[in-house]
Amino acid sequence: MSSQHALSQSDLLPRRRRDWLFGLGLTIVIIVVALAVVGPYIGPYDPTLTTPNVSVPPPSLSEIPGLFSAWISGTLEAPPNWMGTDASGFDVFSRVIAAPRTDLVIALVANGLSLLLGVFLGLIAGYYRNTATELMMRVSDVMQSFPVFISAMVLVALAGRSTTNIVIALAFVYTPIYVRLTRAEVMSQKVRGFVEAARALGNTELSIAIRHVLPNSLTPALIQASVTIGFAILLTAGLSFVGAGVRPPTPEWGLMISTGANQIILGEWWPSVFPGIAISLTVFGFAVLGNALERRYDAS
Amino acid sequence: MTRLEAAALQASSMIEPTTARTVLSVENLVVGYPVDGRMIKPVDGLSFKVREREVVGLIGDAGSGKSTAALALLGLARAPGKILGGKVEFDGRDLLKLPDAEIRAIRGRDIGIIVQNPRSSLNPMLRIGKQIGYAYQAHNAASGQQLRRKAIDMLRMVGINDPERRADSYAHELSGGMAQRALIAMALSSKPKLLIADEPTSGLDVTIQAQFLDEMWNTVQQTGSAILLITQELGTLANYCDRVLVLHEGRIVEDAPVREFFANPQHPYSQQILKLQRERGSSLGLELPEGGVKPLLQTRDLRKTFAVQHTKKTIQAVDKVSLSIGRGETLGLVGESGSGKTTVGRCLLRLLEPTSGSVVFDGEDLVKLPPNDMRRYRSKLQIVFQDPFDSLNPRWTIRRILCEPLDLHSNLSAADKNKRAEELIDLVDLDRTLLDRKPRGLGAGALQRINIARALACNPEFIVLDEPTSVLSPRARVGLIELLVRLQKELGISYLFISHDLTTVRYLCHKVSVMYLGQIVETGTVEQVFSRPQHPYSQALLSAHLFPDPTNRRVDKVIPAALEGEIPSPIDLPIGCYLASRCPHVVEACRSTPQTLEPVDTGQEVRCWRAAAGEITAFKGAHA
Numbered sequence: 001m002s003s004q005h006a007l008s009q010s011d012l013l014p015r016r017r018r019d020w021l022f023g024l025g026l027t028i029v030i031i032v033v034a035l036a037v038v039g040p041y042i043g044p045y046d047p048t049l050t051t052p053n054v055s056v057p058p059p060s061l062s063e064i065p066g067l068f069s070a071w072i073s074g075t076l077e078a079p080p081n082w083m084g085t086d087a088s089g090f091d092v093f094s095r096v097i098a099a100p101r102t103d104l105v106i107a108l109v110a111n112g113l114s115l116l117l118g119v120f121l122g123l124i125a126g127y128y129r130n131t132a133t134e135l136m137m138r139v140s141d142v143m144q145s146f147p148v149f150i151s152a153m154v155l156v157a158l159a160g161r162s163t164t165n166i167v168i169a170l171a172f173v174y175t176p177i178y179v180r181l182t183r184a185e186v187m188s189q190k191v192r193g194f195v196e197a198a199r200a201l202g203n204t205e206l207s208i209a210i211r212h213v214l215p216n217s218l219t220p221a222l223i224q225a226s227v228t229i230g231f232a233i234l235l236t237a238g239l240s241f242v243g244a245g246v247r248p249p250t251p252e253w254g255l256m257i258s259t260g261a262n263q264i265i266l267g268e269w270w271p272s273v274f275p276g277i278a279i280s281l282t283v284f285g286f287a288v289l290g291n292a293l294e295r296r297y298d299a300s
Numbered sequence: 301m302t303r304l305e306a307a308a309l310q311a312s313s314m315i316e317p318t319t320a321r322t323v324l325s326v327e328n329l330v331v332g333y334p335v336d337g338r339m340i341k342p343v344d345g346l347s348f349k350v351r352e353r354e355v356v357g358l359i360g361d362a363g364s365g366k367s368t369a370a371l372a373l374l375g376l377a378r379a380p381g382k383i384l385g386g387k388v389e390f391d392g393r394d395l396l397k398l399p400d401a402e403i404r405a406i407r408g409r410d411i412g413i414i415v416q417n418p419r420s421s422l423n424p425m426l427r428i429g430k431q432i433g434y435a436y437q438a439h440n441a442a443s444g445q446q447l448r449r450k451a452i453d454m455l456r457m458v459g460i461n462d463p464e465r466r467a468d469s470y471a472h473e474l475s476g477g478m479a480q481r482a483l484i485a486m487a488l489s490s491k492p493k494l495l496i497a498d499e500p501t502s503g504l505d506v507t508i509q510a511q512f513l514d515e516m517w518n519t520v521q522q523t524g525s526a527i528l529l530i531t532q533e534l535g536t537l538a539n540y541c542d543r544v545l546v547l548h549e550g551r552i553v554e555d556a557p558v559r560e561f562f563a564n565p566q567h568p569y570s571q572q573i574l575k576l577q578r579e580r581g582s583s584l585g586l587e588l589p590e591g592g593v594k595p596l597l598q599t600r601d602l603r604k605t606f607a608v609q610h611t612k613k614t615i616q617a618v619d620k621v622s623l624s625i626g627r628g629e630t631l632g633l634v635g636e637s638g639s640g641k642t643t644v645g646r647c648l649l650r651l652l653e654p655t656s657g658s659v660v661f662d663g664e665d666l667v668k669l670p671p672n673d674m675r676r677y678r679s680k681l682q683i684v685f686q687d688p689f690d691s692l693n694p695r696w697t698i699r700r701i702l703c704e705p706l707d708l709h710s711n712l713s714a715a716d717k718n719k720r721a722e723e724l725i726d727l728v729d730l731d732r733t734l735l736d737r738k739p740r741g742l743g744a745g746a747l748q749r750i751n752i753a754r755a756l757a758c759n760p761e762f763i764v765l766d767e768p769t770s771v772l773s774p775r776a777r778v779g780l781i782e783l784l785v786r787l788q789k790e791l792g793i794s795y796l797f798i799s800h801d802l803t804t805v806r807y808l809c810h811k812v813s814v815m816y817l818g819q820i821v822e823t824g825t826v827e828q829v830f831s832r833p834q835h836p837y838s839q840a841l842l843s844a845h846l847f848p849d850p851t852n853r854r855v856d857k858v859i860p861a862a863l864e865g866e867i868p869s870p871i872d873l874p875i876g877c878y879l880a881s882r883c884p885h886v887v888e889a890c891r892s893t894p895q896t897l898e899p900v901d902t903g904q905e906v907r908c909w910r911a912a913a914g915e916i917t918a919f920k921g922a923h924a
Contacts, residue, residue: 157903192691193685193687193691200683201705201754202679202708216694239791
């Protein structure tokens with residue numbers, strides 16, 4: 001190799017664009033995570049309590065500055081409904097910012113579980129290739145051949161609608177992705193020179209697998225996790241939308257879209273559209289972050 | 301034109317080098333890459349000339365700017381690099397000032413280029429003949445049948461057997477050597493005045509490498525082109541080049557006729573890479589005590605077979621190999637790729653389980669040891685792998701890498717381990733500040749030293765060196781060989797040095813065994829095997845090797861015929877001698893009689909009954 005000056009792909013892409021996207025993704029993710037922590041407490045109304053004001057439309061754009069200054073100076077008797085209220089009188093804004101507590105926590109825990117399980121199984125399947133692990137891979141193939149949404153819906157329907165069951169169902173449907181990614185990486189890492197060197201130094205196979213192969217095989221799964229969290233949020237919302245998710249009045253984006261859907265025909269778009277935008281932005285944020293991470297990884 | 305006529309012609313043109321016309325004249329060429337806002341200049345003020353019919357060698361370390369320079373000569377730079385200045389005068393015109401259309405016409409027609417990695421340079425979707433035809437058509441008016449005939453002629457000229465059939469093959473159906481020749485055919489199809497060859501033989505086997513360079517040299521002699529041959533191999537320089545350019549930090553630091561360069565290098569870098577040639581092993585101190593040394597490791601009838609998937613057949617990778625390595629001794633194991641030499645190394649350490657046979661180390665048969673006992677033995681037997689970039693855990697610091705063997709085999713305290721890591725890094729002449737870095741970003745030479753340091757951590761008695769110098773640049777290679785010799789002298793370690801590079805084997809080894817298709821075909825001292833090889837295969841291997849000696853150039857002499865045909869498949873091995881189908885000395889009995897290693901008059905052992913009977917004509921190695 002004499003082409004030491006050949007440059008990697010990352011240098012060939014316009015640097016500013018990559019960083020801009022990465023920054024945007026990161027900002028969205030940080031906001032969503034922050035809302036998952038404080039969201040339920042900072043809204044102007046209690047997200048789980050109805051108010052007598054039913055189906056109040058959001059203020060028009062021209063009203064916002066006036067309302068805002070009035071709100072700041074404290075001359076309003078009740079805080080404004082920034083995104084209106086829905087047919088039951090819930091304040092949409094308070095619920096939109098409270099929802100990450102439900103959506104993100106379900107997505108994160110489910111993802112964490114499937115990541116752990118998937119990486120563990122992937123390591124075994126990639127490191128020890130025998131009939132048992134091949135059988136496991138075929139089972140995981142079968143699982144992956146069903147649409148994620150259908151599998152999750154069936155699982156929740158069978159086990160009952162509870163947050164725990166949703167988490168378990170999501171973890172279950174996402175595990176095969178991590179198994180396959182990790183297995184592929186383990187298979188390419190375990191034949192590398194440093195693994196053979198570790199064997200020559202007198203490491204046991206177990207120690208080689210855990211200390212040498214595993215840490216070098218995690219990256220694809222971790223990158224995938226960032227993308228999958230976004231989709232897990234979408235899936236959580238989707239389950240609620242079809243009635244297989246969390247129960248009302250838990251603030252949850254999918255549920256909000258679903259309950260608001262009946263009003264759309266009457267021209268009351270706000271109870272559904274705002275949570276819809278929130279989901280889109282969140283999924284977008286995680287996906288962009290995942291892509292940016294992946295590009296950085298590929299470049300290295 | 302025969303090789304000798306060509307050589308004579310070459311010699312006559314060398315008598316008056318000044319009268320030969322200058323084909324290419326490069327002045328003050330600068331190529332820069334923007335990196336983090338700064339301009340890095342891999343080529344920085346390059347100036348040289350290439351004359352008509354001249355073969356000019358360009359040597360330099362990895363990163364010295366060789367490939368960047370080669371592209372820049374065609375007015376090209378890899379994005380986002382740019383040619384920042386200078387002049388590339390070809391045939392009286394400055395290429396850098398020509399409009400795109402004109403320079404495109406010159407590329408490929410007047411300047412041919414052959415790059416590394418032949419197979420990826422061929423279009424996998426096009427038949428070879430078509431590709432050569434297109435290359436020709438780009439610059440010449442021709443059509444259909446004419447193109448095909450031209451392509452077949454070119455393939456025949458570069459020495460491809462059965463060119464009609466090969467013209468209809470796809471790239472993946474060709475061997476590496478053949479693909480490389482097809483590229484030459486393409487590059488030479490429009491009789492360029494200059495051929496730029498960028499490490500054209502990297503990755504090819506020794507025998508193919510020599511054949512290829514012979515073909516290139518011959519063809520160019522016929523077409524009258526000049527060659528700029530970029531290489532990292534001193535052997536290639538010495539055997540084929542008339543003049544040597546040394547590229548160092550983007551600049552030519554030495555420009556000398558080849559003999560003068562080897563005899564009296566001027567620049568410190570040239571002196572460094574030629575150090576071993578100049579000292580000729582004398583100061584390396586390879587003398588062993590009189591009367592031989594006590595054996596440390598012996599194998600007996602070591603066999604390793606691999607099952608072929610989905611069949612009941614097996615591949616015989618190692619076939620009844622018996623070796624003996626004494627304390628403080630180096631045994632060289634040489635052979636082409638696929639000869640099983642690497643498998644032998646792995647079997648000695650049980651990184652691969654031998655199918656049968658024994659490996660006796662210090663009185664203990666390692667093959668019979670249960671896994672736990674074997675692990676304990678590993679502190680005494682170590683291995684250094686071929687690819688230094690791949691053999692260190694990329695996530696660990698050098699300190700942790702060096703401490704790993706101590707964690708496994710010693711009860712040292714953390715502080716003592718640290719101290720040992722520092723000792724080790726000193727021992728291999730690296731800076732202690734490296735300890736807290738990760739392998740990434742270090743050069744091949746430094747990484748290979750770290751590999752050696754790690755192997756030394758627990759004071760081993762025996763190290764398998766599996767082609768440790770093959771990916772190193774010339775200077776790092778010299779440094780590593782010196783280090784290995786010094787370590788052996790200081791620590792009394794035994795080495796098994798696996799290599800296809802006979803030049804390095806000659807510097808480093810006391811004894812040498814030649815492998816062919818899993819068998820040892822000849823074994824003896826380096827002196828015996830290199831100066832009087834007896835087995836026809838050893839003879840072929842030695843005659844194909846490019847020794848860095850410009851006074852005994854391959855292009856100036858008659859080369860004994862190379863072995864015919866290809867290596868037989870290790871799945872269906874012949875009953876008799878494995879070489880019988882390719883051997884120039886073959887008689888009927890060879891095909892049916894399995895061969896054994898027999899001692900011959902010159903002292904070594906040879907697996908050839910005709911050599912043992914003294915029936916094979918002596919071969920002058922003349923290189924030991």
